[in-house]
Amino acid sequence: EVQLVESGGGLVRPGGSLRLSCAASGFSFSSFGMNWVRQAPGKGLEWVSSITGIADYLFYADSVKGRFTISRDNAKNSLYLQLNSLRVEDTAVYYCAREIPVVTVPAKNLDYWGQGTPVTVSS
């Protein structure tokens, strides 16, 4: 059974940092790209970042570029998101999600999601 479990969320001051983790199990972790998607309170889903299976390509939303860093440790079946220079508008539940491999046509097919970890940025 595929499982994704996020952790590391919490309350942080503006300008602060946080590191989110996502522990994966039940599948060959290194064979799948992984994503972070966030949802601000009462708002819609926002794609944040993605990383390919062997971490040769990293992608970021403009809203977090230069402040957030995605990484993975395939030996530990774990995905990470380092959040720096946090802003009030980064307050959200952060989900990690597995991506169905792209064969030919680009897509954003996310087939398994974790339960999310909340991040609150407030003074």
Add this chain to the structure above:
Amino acid sequence: QSMLTQPPSVSAAPGQKVTISCSGSSSNIGNNYVSWYQQLPGTAPKLLIYDNNKRPSGIPDRFSGSKSGTSATLGITGLQTGDEADYYCATWDTSLSGGVFGGGTKLTVL
């Protein structure tokens, strides 16, 4: 402001059919595959449709997807009260080199 435009809400009676639209551009929907997600209150999103019109294992055939040009549509037939949720479309945007989600549509089953 999302790159993909969805109606904020739709509604229909139990047993009826509803469609949810998702409008984009040539840099996203027009040349890439679309996926659809259902988010029940207080839960994580769930994949309903991928690659425009494919259903993952376990998703009933009451849910269907289609795409034409720079727009995509999610169809739900035989509406049930349990279908009340927020629905999101998503795809890759080639110009942004990133994923994009629609703003979401709240479905009410009257």
